[in-house]
Amino acid sequence: MSTEIADRDATIVAPEQASPDASRRGAPVHHRDFVEKVAGTLPYADDWGFPGMLHGVVVRAQLPSARIVAIDTSAARAVPGVRAVLTAADVPHNGIHDEASGLGVDAIQQPVLAADRVRYDGEPVAVIAAETPGAALEAAGLVDVEYEELPGVFDPEEALRDDAPAIHAGGNRYVDWRSSIGDVDAAMRSADLVVEETYRSQRVDHAYLEPEAGIGWIDSDGVLTLRVSTQVIEHAREIAEILKLPHSRVRVIASYMGGGFGGKEDMTIEPFLALLVWRTRRPVRMVWTRQESLLARYKRHPFTMRYRTGVRRDGTIVAQDVRIVGDAGAYPLLSSRVLFAATVNATGPYRVQDARVESTAVFTNNVPTSAFRGFGAMQVVFGYESQMDRIAELLGLDPAEVRRRNFVQRGDLRVTGEPIDTGVGVGECMERVLAELGPPSRPSGPHSRIGRGFACSMQPYGRSVFFADRASAWIGLEQDGTMVIRAGVTDLGAGQAASLANIAGEILGVTVDRTSVHIGDSALTPLTGGTFATRQLYMSGNAVLKVARSLRSKLEPVAAALLECEPAQLSFEDNRVSVGDRSLTMAEVAQAAEHQGVMPYVHETFEAETGEFDRETGRGRSFPDYTHGAHAAEVEVDESTGQVRVLKYVACHDVGRAISMQRVEGQIQGAVAQGVGYALSEDVELVDGVPSSTLFAEYLIPSSVDLPDIRAIGLELHPGKGPLGARGIGEPPIGPSAPALASAIQDAVGVRLQRLPMTPERLLDALQAARGASGSVAS
Amino acid sequence: MYSAPFEYVRASSWPEAVDLLEGGGEDARVIAGGQSLVPMMMLRLAAPSLLVDVSAAADRSVDLVDAELVLSALVRHADIEHSEVVRGSCPMLTEAVTHIGNVRVRHRGTIGGSLAHGEPTAELATVAVAEGATVTVLGPGGERAIPAGDLFVTHFTTSLEPGEVVTAVRFPVPGGRRGSSFQEIARRAGDFALVEAAATVALDEDDRCLSVRLVVGAVSDRPVDVSQAARPLIGERIGEDAVGEVARAVAAEIEVGPHTHAGREYRRRLVSVLAGRALLTAADRAAGAVHTDHGNGARA
Amino acid sequence: MSKHEIALEVNGRPVSATVDPNMSLLELLRTEAGGLEVKLGCGEGVCGTCTVLLDGEPVNSCLTFAVQVDGRAVTTVRGLAAEGELHPLQEAFLTHAGSQCGFCTPGMLLTAKWYLDRHPRADREELRSALSGNFCRCTGYTKILDAIEAYRDARQEVSVVD
Numbered sequence A: 001m002s003t004e005i006a007d008r009d010a011t012i013v014a015p016e017q018a019s020p021d022a023s024r025r026g027a028p029v030h031h032r033d034f035v036e037k038v039a040g041t042l043p044y045a046d047d048w049g050f051p052g053m054l055h056g057v058v059v060r061a062q063l064p065s066a067r068i069v070a071i072d073t074s075a076a077r078a079v080p081g082v083r084a085v086l087t088a089a090d091v092p093h094n095g096i097h098d099e100a101s102g103l104g105v106d107a108i109q110q111p112v113l114a115a116d117r118v119r120y121d122g123e124p125v126a127v128i129a130a131e132t133p134g135a136a137l138e139a140a141g142l143v144d145v146e147y148e149e150l151p152g153v154f155d156p157e158e159a160l161r162d163d164a165p166a167i168h169a170g171g172n173r174y175v176d177w178r179s180s181i182g183d184v185d186a187a188m189r190s191a192d193l194v195v196e197e198t199y200r201s202q203r204v205d206h207a208y209l210e211p212e213a214g215i216g217w218i219d220s221d222g223v224l225t226l227r228v229s230t231q232v233i234e235h236a237r238e239i240a241e242i243l244k245l246p247h248s249r250v251r252v253i254a255s256y257m258g259g260g261f262g263g264k265e266d267m268t269i270e271p272f273l274a275l276l277v278w279r280t281r282r283p284v285r286m287v288w289t290r291q292e293s294l295l296a297r298y299k300r301h302p303f304t305m306r307y308r309t310g311v312r313r314d315g316t317i318v319a320q321d322v323r324i325v326g327d328a329g330a331y332p333l334l335s336s337r338v339l340f341a342a343t344v345n346a347t348g349p350y351r352v353q354d355a356r357v358e359s360t361a362v363f364t365n366n367v368p369t370s371a372f373r374g375f376g377a378m379q380v381v382f383g384y385e386s387q388m389d390r391i392a393e394l395l396g397l398d399p400a401e402v403r404r405r406n407f408v409q410r411g412d413l414r415v416t417g418e419p420i421d422t423g424v425g426v427g428e429c430m431e432r433v434l435a436e437l438g439p440p441s442r443p444s445g446p447h448s449r450i451g452r453g454f455a456c457s458m459q460p461y462g463r464s465v466f467f468a469d470r471a472s473a474w475i476g477l478e479q480d481g482t483m484v485i486r487a488g489v490t491d492l493g494a495g496q497a498a499s500l501a502n503i504a505g506e507i508l509g510v511t512v513d514r515t516s517v518h519i520g521d522s523a524l525t526p527l528t529g530g531t532f533a534t535r536q537l538y539m540s541g542n543a544v545l546k547v548a549r550s551l552r553s554k555l556e557p558v559a560a561a562l563l564e565c566e567p568a569q570l571s572f573e574d575n576r577v578s579v580g581d582r583s584l585t586m587a588e589v590a591q592a593a594e595h596q597g598v599m600p601y602v603h604e605t606f607e608a609e610t611g612e613f614d615r616e617t618g619r620g621r622s623f624p625d626y627t628h629g630a631h632a633a634e635v636e637v638d639e640s641t642g643q644v645r646v647l648k649y650v651a652c653h654d655v656g657r658a659i660s661m662q663r664v665e666g667q668i669q670g671a672v673a674q675g676v677g678y679a680l681s682e683d684v685e686l687v688d689g690v691p692s693s694t695l696f697a698e699y700l701i702p703s704s705v706d707l708p709d710i711r712a713i714g715l716e717l718h719p720g721k722g723p724l725g726a727r728g729i730g731e732p733p734i735g736p737s738a739p740a741l742a743s744a745i746q747d748a749v750g751v752r753l754q755r756l757p758m759t760p761e762r763l764l765d766a767l768q769a770a771r772g773a774s775g776s777v778a779s
Numbered sequence B: 001m002y003s004a005p006f007e008y009v010r011a012s013s014w015p016e017a018v019d020l021l022e023g024g025g026e027d028a029r030v031i032a033g034g035q036s037l038v039p040m041m042m043l044r045l046a047a048p049s050l051l052v053d054v055s056a057a058a059d060r061s062v063d064l065v066d067a068e069l070v071l072s073a074l075v076r077h078a079d080i081e082h083s084e085v086v087r088g089s090c091p092m093l094t095e096a097v098t099h100i101g102n103v104r105v106r107h108r109g110t111i112g113g114s115l116a117h118g119e120p121t122a123e124l125a126t127v128a129v130a131e132g133a134t135v136t137v138l139g140p141g142g143e144r145a146i147p148a149g150d151l152f153v154t155h156f157t158t159s160l161e162p163g164e165v166v167t168a169v170r171f172p173v174p175g176g177r178r179g180s181s182f183q184e185i186a187r188r189a190g191d192f193a194l195v196e197a198a199a200t201v202a203l204d205e206d207d208r209c210l211s212v213r214l215v216v217g218a219v220s221d222r223p224v225d226v227s228q229a230a231r232p233l234i235g236e237r238i239g240e241d242a243v244g245e246v247a248r249a250v251a252a253e254i255e256v257g258p259h260t261h262a263g264r265e266y267r268r269r270l271v272s273v274l275a276g277r278a279l280l281t282a283a284d285r286a287a288g289a290v291h292t293d294h295g296n297g298a299r300a
Numbered sequence C: 001m002s003k004h005e006i007a008l009e010v011n012g013r014p015v016s017a018t019v020d021p022n023m024s025l026l027e028l029l030r031t032e033a034g035g036l037e038v039k040l041g042c043g044e045g046v047c048g049t050c051t052v053l054l055d056g057e058p059v060n061s062c063l064t065f066a067v068q069v070d071g072r073a074v075t076t077v078r079g080l081a082a083e084g085e086l087h088p089l090q091e092a093f094l095t096h097a098g099s100q101c102g103f104c105t106p107g108m109l110l111t112a113k114w115y116l117d118r119h120p121r122a123d124r125e126e127l128r129s130a131l132s133g134n135f136c137r138c139t140g141y142t143k144i145l146d147a148i149e150a151y152r153d154a155r156q157e158v159s160v161v162d
């Protein structure tokens, strides 16, 4: 039976339908960081300072492909107040990022500072530290780099040609993935209809509102310490390698982030800051400008996705053959993993007995691409959902019915040959969103058409299982009964820290106001792995749950003895441990425990399920689990201008169990906003590797008037593998927006766009092409 | 972000501003709201040696005198937005300013700055040309009046002489059965326009067109007065077919400059759509007909 | 570059400083007035993270020079309520989860407060357009609008009781 709790419009949830603890879980829990955010007092990375600190800037290449002939830094050094001007020669070990896939793809090192070769526009070539930001900027303008321009290659298909200029020694084909199940060619021949289409997605910027920032210093213990806006404190080790320092001599502290979305998963300012601090022995602050971030920060991979689908007349898929090419840009970063995720998720929430997916990540002289919310598994949603609509259209069937006929179920095999081992709620989500849109809106003018569409998705959470993911946490009780949680989690603003307090509180009964959560310090908090891959709730949440349970079982005998009852009779709630009407305060329990030599703290490690994946055959275990969902949208299209307005939007996901329904909704709504931007307007346009603009004004993230109210529905249908049955929700809701809107646009005006973003210009072009040039209207 | 260094002085009157500019030499610049100048300075696209702050040079006065709406050059976009006097006498201004930027930009940016900046997408420039406004200018050689149509030369270039400041902008307020409309499409609400069209229509008692003006903004290096192309409407009752023809003719002939994020043909098509909507809406308003919405391009 | 002595009021407190003309109001607030709640998101006037109220009106502190505000009054989000307390609008953001990463929040709160002070009965669509220049990348705006509307309604109830 499905239970829905704490819907946004709470009044529609009848009390008997709500789960018993809905009120408690739905109740607002104001973790400290949220209070400080609304007060304006939460310090972000850019808000820390030291007396006598220096200001760092990066000097960047201004062309996408070149040989560096010489760098003259003498004029820059002569600027008053300049304390360091460093180039590649000053970097002890000038290479970052070994192989990231975990499956033995050839390693290609990315220089911290370009040494002899520039491979993308904006690549760092020098770093400067000065007494004032003004002096640093002035010096940056005086670093004289002599380039010999080299031919570049900017289109992935062209980059794959034999005669294309090679960006790295091994050529431009970075990695290929291939997974298959059954006999796709035979199955394709047996199909009643084969539908073949190509879908294209674009390069997208994270556009978190907080640009990359941080401060570094050498602490009193001699340890190089960086406090930065990062998703991954474990980069401390990478930084140590760059400086050729013992790992124990570098510490990274993550500040609360003003948004990350994957863009702060690779290092941003860290290596530059570390170099400058180590060289000058002074504290250094570095903040990138927005324009610098738009120019050179790693983006989302543009994909070209060719889908060939064989179907029976009734819409049943019999064969799925997918070929994906992703533009990795100039360096590997996490491209191998992104394309891996795309490969194993390319068939969506649909049964595949005979299928094949192949993908390639290609080097180009474009800005590198790497992690971004949805991580390869979101681009393919546009592919497989557009394809489902096309199939329905060609067969004259209802698109919802075509999906119903093909939805996966628990136990079905994926293209990797692995079974889906938790419940699948995608069908319920689809029915729900279709029902929720309500009566259709009326067009607002004579040239406006209303249309509706929907899309489904299945996106993974957690790291690929062959990484044998682990997360550790520490929980202790102070003598006054307050609780301390230590976990190396980083907080992107999604309430990562708050969730840990909620989970531990649920087991130990300590309220959030009596809990301190210490997060994100590579030296002082047990490591959890970074906040990415929607893994944090799954990993750290499970770690904290495990530790909390273990601490509880340590305390239970102590409390039971005092209360003269069985441990199993105890309840931990509201900062008390009680049985019937007798109770102890948490402080009393903590003191009694210590008195008896039972230390009221525990450190443990949660180990995710593991599995093997064979790169050669493309078979084995990939992701631990998936979050399913469906979105539906209503749009109004102005046929004479091509403008699309989103009038209504409903997004529903099976979250297994919501730790906080409000945060679940917030994640869904935020992902949809990014999904709508991705669908309709966002595009980092490059012309031969050079951005046509680096102004934030021209990078079109949706503003408040570009979005309708987003109705977010979290269903608690099938327990997942997160703590208490939760499923990850950070990334999955970003996928369905683009295909849902494409289908709504098609419903409105009859043309289907297969290329993102679906701009008014592209839509108008498509409309004209469909109608012939004669049909244009003047007003 | 840091601009290059500069000196800063305040002028307490327009004549003082002119003196200070003269004394400041070639690289001296007026700063009014700073919403165009400061971003350019921060991005190091401009590096004036001296800024003469004119914000205290006069009041932000809005006056209706002798069938003329006189706006001090310091009147802000937000002042226009909320002024009942403006709405009553020159509603096209009210309609146009809501397309400008965001609430913060509208609270600093001034009409004088907007016109002096010579940005070809500026809404107020298009309106000034469409409404036949006159710009009052003070310089070392004294005061002169420049018809808005003669002010804009090309991208970021006006016919202001060095050392001249804009002190006021005058909009004629003709009586009679008159309607106006300002239409715009931007890539996102508040962004600089892709295309603007501004129209005014006057009708006789018989609903026949007495006069018509049509100006297209944001497509060329300055607002383009295409009223000539609308002449066939004069003496006629304004209807969709005739307007469609005019709009298509305007779109076919107008020179559409390049745009970083939108193709020429697309913007040409928008010219046709918006010119048509502006003319029809202006005519409807002139007729005092129940307001029919011909579809406003804005998403707001 | 000659320095200028300026004196202004920040959240009701006098602040005086000697500044270079090219120091932005944003930098002045962050360095001389302890106003770290004023955030630099773009420096172009588009994103709204640097919003402050200048004599009660919203402006881009990133596009205003400190010398231009000599003698004027600036309000940052910390000026909405007394030290250590939250304004009801801030409470509403908390209750309705109008803040995720929080980077847009100070600007959002100030714009909303300013707008509602002038238009106490503004409806949801009017609020939506008033906020069009304050970007949020985390929330999709829905819960921000929920929070602002809740505050508006609560305030109206109070004034009806009065």
Ligand SMILES: Cc1cc2nc3c(=O)[nH]c(=O)nc-3n(C[C@H](O)[C@H](O)[C@H](O)COP(=O)(O)OP(=O)(O)OC[C@H]3O[C@@H](n4cnc5c(N)ncnc54)[C@H](O)[C@@H]3O)c2cc1C
Residues within 6 Å of the ligand: A697, B029, B030, B031, B032, B033, B034, B035, B036, B037, B038, B039, B054, B073, B099, B100, B101, B102, B105, B108, B109, B110, B111, B112, B113, B114, B115, B116, B117, B119, B121, B122, B123, B124, B164, B165, B166, B167, B190, B191, B192, B193, C044, C045, C046, C063
């Ligand atoms: C995010 C953002 C979005 C924007 N969107 C739009 C938009 O959609 N449409 C639009 O039209 N504008 C837009 N603007 C610009 C805004 O309208 C400016 O306010 C306006 O263009 C210039 O007015 P200002 O008073 O700010 O002038 P300033 O920036 O102070 O000055 C601009 C130029 O005019 C000169 N100048 C100023 N006043 C005078 C005077 N009285 N006499 C002689 N010269 C003078 C200055 O020396 C300078 O060269 C936007 C700005 C921003 C930051």
Ligand code: FES
Residues within 6 Å of the ligand: C039, C040, C041, C042, C043, C044, C045, C046, C047, C048, C049, C050, C051, C060, C061, C062, C063
């Ligand atoms: S920082 Fe001022 S508007 Fe973005």
Ligand code: FES
Residues within 6 Å of the ligand: A209, A258, A259, A493, C098, C099, C100, C101, C102, C103, C104, C105, C135, C136, C137, C138, C139
């Ligand atoms: S809460 Fe992160 S930008 Fe708004």
